[in-house]
Amino acid sequence: MRRISILGATGSIGQNSIDLIRRDAEAYQVVALTGARNIAQLAGDAIALKAEIAVTADESLLPDLRAALEGTGVEAAAGAGAIVEAAARPADWVMSAIVGAAGLAPGLSALETGATLALANKESLVTAGPLLMATARAHSARILPVDSEHSAIFQALTGEDIAEVERVIITASGGAFRDWPDEALARATVADASTHPNWDMGQRITIDSASMFNKSLELIETKEFFGIDPERIEVLVHPESLIHALVGFVDGAMMAHVGPADMRHAIGYALHWPKRRDLPVERLDLAAIGQLNFSAPDAARYPALGLAREVMRTGGHAGAVFNAAKERALDAFIAGQIGFLQMAEVVEATLGALSGHQMFTSEVETLDTVAQMDHLARKTAGTLIGVRAKG
Numbered sequence: 001m002r003r004i005s006i007l008g009a010t011g012s013i014g015q016n017s018i019d020l021i022r023r024d025a026e027a028y029q030v031v032a033l034t035g036a037r038n039i040a041q042l043a044g045d046a047i048a049l050k051a052e053i054a055v056t057a058d059e060s061l062l063p064d065l066r067a068a069l070e071g072t073g074v075e076a077a078a079g080a081g082a083i084v085e086a087a088a089r090p091a092d093w094v095m096s097a098i099v100g101a102a103g104l105a106p107g108l109s110a111l112e113t114g115a116t117l118a119l120a121n122k123e124s125l126v127t128a129g130p131l132l133m134a135t136a137r138a139h140s141a142r143i144l145p146v147d148s149e150h151s152a153i154f155q156a157l158t159g160e161d162i163a164e165v166e167r168v169i170i171t172a173s174g175g176a177f178r179d180w181p182d183e184a185l186a187r188a189t190v191a192d193a194s195t196h197p198n199w200d201m202g203q204r205i206t207i208d209s210a211s212m213f214n215k216s217l218e219l220i221e222t223k224e225f226f227g228i229d230p231e232r233i234e235v236l237v238h239p240e241s242l243i244h245a246l247v248g249f250v251d252g253a254m255m256a257h258v259g260p261a262d263m264r265h266a267i268g269y270a271l272h273w274p275k276r277r278d279l280p281v282e283r284l285d286l287a288a289i290g291q292l293n294f295s296a297p298d299a300a301r302y303p304a305l306g307l308a309r310e311v312m313r314t315g316g317h318a319g320a321v322f323n324a325a326k327e328r329a330l331d332a333f334i335a336g337q338i339g340f341l342q343m344a345e346v347v348e349a350t351l352g353a354l355s356g357h358q359m360f361t362s363e364v365e366t367l368d369t370v371a372q373m374d375h376l377a378r379k380t381a382g383t384l385i386g387v388r389a390k391g
C-alpha cells in the first residue's frame with residue numbers, strides 16, 4: 001500500500017485528490033490530512049479514509065476537531081507547527097495543496113523525508129524556488145507539478161532534452177473579466193471576481209485568475225521548476241482552457257497538451273506517474289468543440305504580468321515579497337478595503353519600497369530569510385493599503 005498525505009485536504013485541490021483516492025481506497029494508507037477552518041470536512045474525510053492524523057492550522061478549533069474524532073482512533077492536532085510535523089511523517093506521496101505561503105514549510109518538511117511532493121502550492125516555488133529545489137535534490141526527493149500548465153509542460157517534455165527547448169507557452173483563460181471593458185474593472189466586486197468561466201477552484205486562485213496574478217505566479221513557477229530562461233516563457237490567452245501549455249523546440253515543432261479543464265487530470269497524473277491510469281475526466285470531442293481561440297495578453301490591462309517579469313529578472317527574495325504583497329492585497333480586496341485594480345498598485349509599491357533592502361536580491365537559502373521578507377512585505381503592503389483605504 002502507498003502511504004500518502006494530503007496537505008490542504010479540505011480545499012478544492014485536496015477534495016479532488018480525495019475523490020481520486022476514494023475510487024481506489026485499498027491501494028492507499030492515508031497518513032495525514034490537514035485543513036484549517038472546515039473541521040467537519042476534515043474530520044469526516046479522516047474517518048472515512050482511516051487517516052492516522054488530522055491537523056487543523058487553526059489552534060482555536062482543536063477542541064472541535066478532537067470532539068469530531070473522539071473514539072475513531074484518528075489523532076488530532078493543531079497549529080502551523082503540527083502541520084509541518086504531520087508532513088514529516090513517513091509517506092511515499094504528499095499532496096501540497098495548502099493555499100498561500102503557508103504551504104512552503106510543510107512542503108519542505110515532506111521533501112526532507114524523501115517523499116514525492118505533488119506540488120499544487122505554486123507559492124512555494126514563487127517565494128523560495130531555489131530552496132525548494134535544493135531541498136529536493138539534497139534528499140533525493142521528487143517534485144511533480146500539479147498546476148495544470150506545469151503538469152502539461154512536464155508531460156510535453158517527457159523524453160525530450162531541455163536544452164532543445166526554444167520556448168514555453170502557458171495559456172490563460174482570461175478569468176472572470178475577460179469580456180469586460182477596461183473601464184468597468186475599477187468597479188469589479190469580490191463576487192464578480194470569484195466566478196471563473198472554466199475552472200472550479202478555491203476563491204483566492206479564482207480572483208487571482210481575474211487579475212492575472214495567478215498567471216504571473218505561474219510564470220515564476222515555470223522559471224523556478226524547469227530552469228527556463230524567463231525570456232523564453234510566454235503567456236497566451238486561450239478562452240477555452242483546453243490547451244494548458246505548449247513547448248516549442250529548436251526545430252520549430254510545438255507540443256501542445258490538450259485536455260479538459262478538470263484538475264483531476266493533473267492530480268491523477270502526479271499520483272500515478274510514471275504510469276498513466278484511467279481517470280474519471282471528460283474525453284474531449286474536438287469536432288463538437290469546433291474551434292480554439294488565442295490572443296496575446298494585454299500588458300496594460302494586466303500589470304501583474306509585467307511585475308512578475310521584473311521579479312524574475314531580480315531573483316533573490318523578490319518572489320517572496322511579490323507573493324506576500326499579493327496575498328495581503330488580496331485579503332484587503334476580499335475585505336472591501338481596496339478596489340480590484342488597486343491590488344496591482346499595492347504589489348508594485350511594495351516591491352518598490354523594499355527594493356533597497358539588503359535581502360531583496362540575496363539568494364534564497366533558508367526558510368528564515370523568506371519568512372522575514374514575507375513578514376516585512378505584508379507589513380509594508382498593509383501600510384500602503386491603509387493609505388489607499390483612507391484616500
Ligand code: NDP
Pocket residue numbers: 007008009010011012013014034035036037038039057083096097098099100102120121122123146147148199200201202203204205263
Ligand atoms: P482552497 O482555498 O480551496 O483550499 C486551501 C486549503 O488550504 C484548504 O484545505 C484550507 O483549509 C487550507 N488552508 C487555508 N489557510 C491555511 C493555513 N494558513 N495553513 C494551513 N492550511 C490552510 O485552495 P485551492 O485548492 O484552490 O488551492 C490550493 C493550492 O493549489 C493553491 O496554492 C493554488 O494556487 C493551487 N492550485 C489550485 C488549483 C485549483 O484548481 N483549485 C489549480 C492549480 C493550482 P480550510 O478550507 O479547512 O480552511
